[in-house]
Amino acid sequence: MREHRPSFTAAFVAACRGLTPMLPRAARLIDDPLGLRFAGPQLAPVAAAMLEARGPARVAAQVALLPVLPWIVYMQVRTRAIDEALLAFVAGGGTQVVILGAGFDTRAVRLAPRLGGVRVIEVDHPATQRRKDDELAAAGVDPGAAHLAWDFEVDALSALPARLGTLGLDPSRPTFTIWEGVTMYLTPAAIDATVAAIAQYSAPGSQLAFNYVRKDLVDRPNPLAAAAALVVRAVGEPFRTGFDPATLPAWLSVRGFRLLRDDDFEALATRWLPPGWARVLRRGRRLIVVERTAVAERAG
Numbered sequence: 447m448r449e450h451r452p453s454f455t456a457a458f459v460a461a462c463r464g465l466t467p468m469l470p471r472a473a474r475l476i477d478d479p480l481g482l483r484f485a486g487p488q489l490a491p492v493a494a495a496m497l498e499a500r501g502p503a504r505v506a507a508q509v510a511l512l513p514v515l516p517w518i519v520y521m522q523v524r525t526r527a528i529d530e531a532l533l534a535f536v537a538g539g540g541t542q543v544v545i546l547g548a549g550f551d552t553r554a555v556r557l558a559p560r561l562g563g564v565r566v567i568e569v570d571h572p573a574t575q576r577r578k579d580d581e582l583a584a585a586g587v588d589p590g591a592a593h594l595a596w597d598f599e600v601d602a603l604s605a606l607p608a609r610l611g612t613l614g615l616d617p618s619r620p621t622f623t624i625w626e627g628v629t630m631y632l633t634p635a636a637i638d639a640t641v642a643a644i645a646q647y648s649a650p651g652s653q654l655a656f657n658y659v660r661k662d663l664v665d666r667p668n669p670l671a672a673a674a675a676l677v678v679r680a681v682g683e684p685f686r687t688g689f690d691p692a693t694l695p696a697w698l699s700v701r702g703f704r705l706l707r708d709d710d711f712e713a714l715a716t717r718w719l720p721p722g723w724a725r726v727l728r729r730g731r732r733l734i735v736v737e738r739t740a741v742a743e744r745a746g
């Protein structure tokens with residue numbers, strides 16, 4: 447991670463969410479009108495023009511986007527899965543949310559009407575947070591969240607719960623923690639320390655939602671996973687850690703969490719997208735997006 451520079455991967459996934467309107471209506475699972483603002487000064491205007499195109503220009507734009515279509519579809523599924531878990535937590539009376547490695551996640555804005563007065567605290571590198579603040583200010587949008595600058599690899603995670611407390615997090619009440627698109631970029635030591643910190647500030651009944659890459663595909667990537675790994679390494683955000691779904695429940699259990707569910711993306715895509723659309727996530731016989739989404743609950 448190059449901490450003086452806003453995260454490239456955060457910009458990429460935000461832009462993919464922003465391209466949602468390029469999908470047929472039935473394949474849209476989320477709506478993130480601010481996402482494209484983070485695509486950068488060169489790409490954002492091009493993408494905005496694509497959204498506005500109609501008729502043959504629209505078809506041409508959709509053809510031009512074919513190489514990134516799997517990623518646009520993937521972000522529908524990944525972000526929707528976590529949105530649903532979050533909204534269920536809030537519907538059950540939850541009032542505080544921590545988003546770790548928030549990047550350009552605009553949930554606090556997108557879901558504001560449904561989050562009501564829920565307290566949202568976003569944690570990330572300062573360079574990424576500055577860029578987010580600037581873009582939201584330029585759009586005239588209230589970020590809807592407090593920001594805390596933190597490097598999970600450098601700053602002592604044992605100090606995180608107290609710092610969150612200074613921003614209004616109450617450890618006696620349940621918290622929903624989102625760790626979307628982050629675990630694969632952290633070292634096992636940073637992951638361990640982060641989960642220990644989450645456990646410390648999470649009252650019983652709190653939940654943790656995160657997605658992860660399967661460990662075997664980080665350790666021994668197939669050609670598609672290897673290509674993705676090369677790209678993220680080139681931008682300074684290499685894949686570092688994966689989880690084994692078979693051992694995840696025990697791994698979480700010793701850290702004070704009980705696994706509620708662990709869904710693979712293709713199954714979610716098959717459930718939520720129109721017939722045939724889950725196949726977009728495949729190239730040849732390989733699943734492009736090999737991630738899973740887990741939701742765990744803090745045990746009492």
Ligand SMILES: C[S@@+](CC[C@H](N)C(=O)[O-])C[C@H]1O[C@@H](n2cnc3c(N)ncnc32)[C@H](O)[C@@H]1O
Nearest residue numbers: 453455456547548549551571597598599626627
């Ligand atoms: C793929 S982006 C995901 C962003 C956001 N959660 C989303 O899904 O749109 C990965 C995020 O993890 C953050 N991140 C990676 N390593 C980090 C570290 N050591 N400390 C703080 N943030 C980190 C990056 O800054 C980036 O925002």
